Amino acid sequence: MSSLAELFGRPDAPPTPAYLYDLDELARSHAALRAALPRAAELFYSLKANPHPAVLAALATAGCQAEVCSPGELRAALAAGYAPAAMLYTGPGKRDVDVDEAVRAGVRLFSIDSPYGLDQLDRIAAEYGTEVRALVRINDDTPSPGQGLTMTGVASQFGADVWWVLDRPELFGPRRHVRPVGFHLYTGSNLTGEDALMAQFNQSVATVRRLAAATGVEPELLDLGGGFGAPFARAGARPEYPKLADRLVRLLDDAFPGWPESGPAVAFESGRHLVGTCGTLVTRVLDVKRSQGSTVVVLESGIHHLGGMSGLRRLPPIVPDVVALAGPAGPARPGTIVAGPLCTPLDTWARSATLVELTPGQLVAVPNVGAYGLYASLVAFLAHPMPVEVTVTGGRVTGMTRLELTRHSTNGSVRG
Template structure:
């Protein structure tokens, strides 16, 4: 379906296609391309870029990024299906995750995937057995958990006991345990030290640590490394107005360090790779919502929306995404696009709640918001990453929100996830 939207909004303002019901996520593919262009400009060349589907596995988003040259990093059967649905070739898929069921590996192998990341000697042996069952050979990146951590990170991924990665000290002490099996060949290293770093110096320090670890392990393993995946960590605004951070000196800094530590990288020996989900998709999305109720409770203004933690921010309480303190753009009359509040209007505090039958369904206890009325349309900006797919969508059984994909001023898709109960084979 294609529908023209009149008067496309500027970057900071939400865009509401006429007649779209709420709640609804809107994803703009043009902004995905803009984010990709920015990120590539911060990375050294040559290097590969993986898109981490966990941020937003919508097939149109995945297909757009693959068309721009991104490979797909998946970590579940559902993400694998999303990548294949988006026509990503199996040869461009890296299957990761700290624990994989035999049936999940079998399914990936049957689909043609041959590149995996493993986190332990058990994972190597499991992958080798699966490849033997399928009469094929596979390659794997050995994920590493080095000591220490990265300052300035929204979420540290290493340096503590973790399901992610084999300890660097153990790899150094026992390299023979990690260097391959009959059907599974070590292809390289996978390092992902932290995520959501907005400050360039801190991000560069994180990658510097990864490069140093890769150099040390390259020497200890004493086998050719075809790939060194340095991971990601690129920050982005979440559910609040703001622009993507810039890292103008990062590419030159990393190129110099790679020249010293892995001198063949400019000839792809090893091939250097990076990963991103958040940076590539955060600013492409917004969540549209309507006000259901406004009341005063014990002296506090309470605004109830038609969306809540079931559609956005459900994982924030588990520290898996930043704590939610969203910006709400609006208000406006029903059936028209939301706009920023008039400058003369002074916002006042309000408790922002969703429709779920639990007091936990609260986005903010005291959020500055202009006067709103039931039926007003509001929007939460920068929700293209870790929005719907990091929520509690099944909790209390409300319908999933509409997902509308636009490309500039054109609507290219509008649909909704549904959940059904099917008979089990066992």
């Protein structure tokens, strides 16, 4: 945090609140995950974690492909230089207008959750006289242990249940303009240990073998999802997976003898592990007071800048580490309420945090918020100013932008 204190102590320091994205750390994260996967495997970046243009461009340059699930993410990926034909378009429900835009832009690989999704894709591809490929997303029989967020093994909008595909394989077969080429399985997220990751990958590969045996169709492409963990809003390093690549090669070679020279192409996805540790939120203390025997610290950032989606259970409830960048460094004391400036009692990061004594105007920072930070928050609620987003390379500011919300349109031109 000393480098942040120095950066924000300069006369030309960025305004606050500010999300800082360290592109050097981003490069290290990508290199580490790439080394933890088999060389032959493809790696998709899940834009939902952080679609900032500089983050996208850096990962595109490093060799990631894009996994998108909305028209906005598609446009962001295209603007950052990702090739549409190499993208994967996912999502449990897609509007006709969004599928149309993707096919028109050149996207040719979609993850589909139902026979209706295949029919929809076939109808739209036919309008352009083109063929597209589909991965059938599978909702496996049981969840894997150790998941941070369960994505399979329960009633879900994600994927087709295994029994459904086994019982009615013809429903998931080719259409005139759609060629199913394999399966997409994403069973859980935010796994920090190799054993937990391998448990879900073992289960997914076994399920694919069951499906192939029942249908007689060997997959050309297998997307095993991800689940690679990272700390969120707390101090700490991203987890390492030193033996994962070798374990995956053995798993895939057992399931598909001769892999990777024979058998399906294999892909993985990551959002939080790639970008989580590259982001820091820097914000100021607005007020400090005593209330009912507790110290209350009010920051200029709250759930509108960080953690708003924890209330929707997309993220776990957060108690961020709040680190003073400068000022008196007295002993840390428990029992501090950390709140934001919104006019709701829900705007609270912590009810009993252990903090040093803070004063109005002081700068504080929250680490490891590069994933699901600003872009998973309640930015429209109460219309407070958006944070600036600052990219840093080699300790120097290389870019600064501010995301602006679109104002209401009154010209009758709203579409879709």
